[in-house]
Amino acid sequence: MKDIYPALDPIAIKLGPLSVHWYGVIIAAGIFIAIYLSSKEAEKRGIQEDTIIDMAMWMIPLAFVGARLYYVIFKLDYYLAHPEKIIAIWEGGIAIYGGLIAGGLVIYWFTKKRGIPMWLMLDVIAPSVLLAQAIGRWGNFINQEAHGGEVSRAFLENLFLPEFIIRQMEINGVYYHPTFLYESLWSFVGFIVIVLLRNKKHLLLQGEVALSYVIWYAAGRLWVEGMRTDSLYIPGTSIRVSQALSAVLLIGAAIVWFYRRRDYPRKPYYTDGLQKKKVKNGGQVTE
Secondary structure (H helix, E strand, O other), rough: OOHHHHHOOOEEEEEEEEEEEEEEEHHHHHHHHHHHHHHHHHHHOOOOOHHHHHHHHHHHHHHHHHHHEEEEEOOOOOOOOOOHOOOOOHHOOOOOOHHHHHHHHHHHHHHHHHHHHHHHHHHHHHHHHHHHHHHHHHHHHOOOOEEOOEEEEHHHHOOOOHHHHHHEEEEEEOOOHHHHHHHHHHHHHHHHHHHHHHOOOOOOOOOHHHHHHHHHHHHHHHHHHOOOOOOOEEOOOOOOOHHHHHHHHHHHHHHHHHHHOOOOOOEEEHHHHOOOOOOOOEEEEOO
16 A cells, blocks of 8 residues: 655644744745845945845835735636635745736835945845745745646655655655755756856846846746646636746846847946945945
8 A cells, every 4th residue: 555644734833823834934034044145245235234124124025915916816716706815825825926026116116216226236136036936945845835747756766855855745645746846956056156157256247147047047937837737827828827927037138138238338247336336325335
């Protein structure tokens, strides 16, 4: 008889009627690490460390709203029938692209208000956001969601996965592709690669760190999304929303990179930071 292993408990702590879910703990950990790393990097590039925290106070709640709204819109029939589930984010249903769109709008508004170059700000936070995404995918692991199609146990063993991952990928006696892991590893490797490139003097222009993030993440998501069984679809079609958006972002970022490189005079390098630039309410001039 086939062994059935119990899934990990999605609840981390119970305090009376209050339950703290691992999903939320993991997401919060990713956000905290991203803010910390971004703050330290911002200071190196001439932006006051507190500026990142000030921006995060706006960006985090609005990004969560955007992430949830994006997911709800593409599952509208279900949520119209179960409106009480709209706020149940601890059960999953946070769409990364929705959060990135909302977060991007906040960054645009915030940098305009503070007089900080938007591209530089995006460059500062983009790799840390990618790391947060890598960490956040483990929340999907705990919830046994965002997985791919059916596979055999032997397939998972041949990937040299630790037993706890193999066991968690068994749902109702069936093993599934650990697509959460594929995306997490892709994002983590991307974080390392982009940070290494970002620190090379006179290599990337301001804006190209952020564009590298878009290209890297979109390429990985385009691949991983094709294996998932819980994809959101464009209504009335068999087109996966995240794959279509990934393709648009991948091509769009490459085109923007090409045209920005053609501009004259050339954009400042990322490592130049805010040198010889005047900013208000949060910038430090480093002439």
